[in-house]
Amino acid sequence: MVSLPVLGSPASAALPDWSVELVNSTMARFTPATLGGWDYTRGLYLYGQYLVYKRTGNQAYFNYIKSWVDRFVDGNGNINNSFNNLDAMRPGVLLPILHAETGQQRYKTAADKIRNRFNTYPRTQDGGMIHNTGYTGQLWADGVYMAQPFIADYAKRYNQTYGFDESTQNMVTYFNRLRSSNGLMFHAYDADGSSGWATGADRASDFHWARAIGWVAMAAIDILEVLPANHVRRQAMIDIIRHLAGGFQRFQDPASGRWFQVVDRGSTAGNWTETSASAMFTYMISRAVERGYIDASFKPVADRGYQGVLQRISLGGDGRTNVREIVVGTSPGDLNYYFNRPRQTNDFHGLGAFLVMSEQLIRVP
Numbered sequence: 001m002v003s004l005p006v007l008g009s010p011a012s013a014a015l016p017d018w019s020v021e022l023v024n025s026t027m028a029r030f031t032p033a034t035l036g037g038w039d040y041t042r043g044l045y046l047y048g049q050y051l052v053y054k055r056t057g058n059q060a061y062f063n064y065i066k067s068w069v070d071r072f073v074d075g076n077g078n079i080n081n082s083f084n085n086l087d088a089m090r091p092g093v094l095l096p097i098l099h100a101e102t103g104q105q106r107y108k109t110a111a112d113k114i115r116n117r118f119n120t121y122p123r124t125q126d127g128g129m130i131h132n133t134g135y136t137g138q139l140w141a142d143g144v145y146m147a148q149p150f151i152a153d154y155a156k157r158y159n160q161t162y163g164f165d166e167s168t169q170n171m172v173t174y175f176n177r178l179r180s181s182n183g184l185m186f187h188a189y190d191a192d193g194s195s196g197w198a199t200g201a202d203r204a205s206d207f208h209w210a211r212a213i214g215w216v217a218m219a220a221i222d223i224l225e226v227l228p229a230n231h232v233r234r235q236a237m238i239d240i241i242r243h244l245a246g247g248f249q250r251f252q253d254p255a256s257g258r259w260f261q262v263v264d265r266g267s268t269a270g271n272w273t274e275t276s277a278s279a280m281f282t283y284m285i286s287r288a289v290e291r292g293y294i295d296a297s298f299k300p301v302a303d304r305g306y307q308g309v310l311q312r313i314s315l316g317g318d319g320r321t322n323v324r325e326i327v328v329g330t331s332p333g334d335l336n337y338y339f340n341r342p343r344q345t346n347d348f349h350g351l352g353a354f355l356v357m358s359e360q361l362i363r364v365p
Contacts, residue, residue, distance in 0.1 A: 329349070
C-alpha cells in the first residue's frame with residue numbers, strides 16, 4: 001500500500017488525484033454492463049463520477065455513466081421499475097443530467113415517471129414518505145437522500161415549485177421525528193412503535209448510526225443548492241445543517257479525524273470509525289462553511305475529516321485504488337448489531353461518498 005503525505009506538507013504535491021484514480025480503477029474493474037443493477041449505491045457512485053467528469057472533461061467518464069443508464073431506459077424513455085421504495089429513486093438523479101447533456105427526450109420521460117410516482121407514494125400522517133411501501137409508517141433517515149434531492153433538482157430544472165415544497169417538507173418531517181438534543185439524529189422512526197427497534201423516545205430507534213445521519217447531511221446541502229433563496233423552509237434547512245454541524249464537531253474522533261459507526265459511542269469497545277459516513281460529514285461541513293451556513297471556525301473539522309478519510313484510500317499492488325472500512329447496508333438495530341456489521345473494501349457506499357467529498361475538497365481546499 002502507498003502511504004499518504006499530509007496535505008500542506010512538502011510531499012503533498014505528489015498526492016495523486018484520488019478522484020481520478022478511483023474512477024479509473026472502478027471503470028477498470030467493471031464495465032457498465034457488470035457494474036450492477038439499478039440501485040441507490042450505483043446511483044450515488046455514478047453521480048460522484050459525473051462530478052469528476054465535470055471537473056476533468058474526460059468524456060469516457062460521461063460515456064460510462066450513459067451506457068449504464070441505457071441498460072434501464074429504452075429509446076422511448078420506458079424504465080421498468082415500480083419505484084415502491086425510496087432507494088430505487090436515487091439513480092433518477094442521473095436522468096435530468098443526461099437530458100441536459102444530450103438533449104434526448106427519453107431521459108426526461110424516464111425522469112417524469114419517478115416524478116409522477118410521488119403523486120401516489122405513501123406517507124405518514126405528517127407527510128413523510130415512508131422508507132418502503134411494505135414498511136407502513138416507517139421513516140428511515142437513509143431515505144431522504146434517495147428521493148428528496150431528485151425531486152428538488154427536478155423542480156429547478158423543469159420549473160416546478162412542487163418539488164421544492166415536497167423535498168423540504170420531507171426533510172423537516174424526518175428531522176423533527178429523528179433529531180436528538182446532542183446534535184445528531186436517530187436512525188429511524190415507526191409511527192405505531194410496532195418494530196422491535198422502535199424502543200426509543202417517541203417511537204424512534206435508540207442509536208445514532210453514522211451513515212444514516214450522513215445521508216441527511218448530504219440531502220440538506222444538495223437541496224439548498226437548488227432551493228430558491230426566498231423559500232419558506234430555507235431557514236429550516238439551514239437549521240438542520242447547523243444542528244448536525246454541532247454534533248459532527250462534538251463527536252469527531254480526535255485521533256483519526258473520522259467518525260464512529262455509532263457516532264456518540266467512540267469510547268465503547270467494539271466501535272470503529274467508518275469511511276463512508278466520515279466522507280459525508282466532511283462534505284457537508286466543507287460546503288456549509290463555503291456557503292456561509294455555518295461559521296468558518298468549522299473548517300478545521302472538515303480539514304481533519306478529509307485527512308482522516310484520505311488515510312483510508314491507497315493503491316494496491318495492481319495500481320488500483322482501495323477504499324477500506326466501509327460498512328455494508330444496515331437496517332435499524334441494537335448496539336452490537338451496528339458494531340458487528342461487515343466492513344468492506346470498495347463498497348459502493350464508500351466509493352460514491354468519497355467522490356462527492358473529494359470533489360468538494362479539491363475545489364474548496
